[in-house]
Amino acid sequence: MFIEIRPYENKALSVSFNAEGEKFSKILQAVKKVPNRTWMPDKRF
Numbered sequence: 001m002f003i004e005i006r007p008y009e010n011k012a013l014s015v016s017f018n019a020e021g022e023k024f025s026k027i028l029q030a031v032k033k034v035p036n037r038t039w040m041p042d043k044r045f
Helices: 021-032
Strands: 002-009 012-018
Touching: 012 021
Parallel strands: none
Antiparallel strands: 002 012
């Protein structure tokens, strides 16, 4: 499993990860809980 989190603006956060099944869900939920950020999924989803 690979997770990369990079802030690229004061109000934006770039996250890339590769996981399957339950791990994917857990990572996605953790990313959505990052304080002071708004969740905006990439259009590739």
